[in-house]
Amino acid sequence: MALLERLDELLEHGKMHWSENEDAWAAEPRDVVAALAHEGFEEYKHEVMKSRRDRRPTGGVWQGLNNQTGIVASAIWVLRSADAAPIIFIDFDGEPFKGGSGRHDARRD
DSSP states (O other), X not given: OOOOXXXXXXXXXTSEEEETTTTEEEEOHHHHHHHHHHTTXXXXXXXXXXXXXXXXXSEEEEEEEXXXXXXXXXXEEEOOOTTSOOEXXXXXXXXXXXXXXXXXXXXXX
């Protein structure tokens, strides 16, 4: 897979980090979705779940297709609490995109 420059920028600027405890990324979903869209993934599914209309979404899913490569990117997020960043599971063609122990680089398992 080609380098994911926008996801790398989120890491470098501290807007996304790996949570060992959650085995997932901690970041704002809109930042991750914007990064994936900029990498060439065109949205074809975007759903959010709310417990009530007047509340922040408690979770959601986004999927995009890169028409040049045929790769599907998925991001699934869950809001843990109001004072913590949501946890996000990112994968490409069903393969998890994970972070390393104390490292800023990311890998696909």
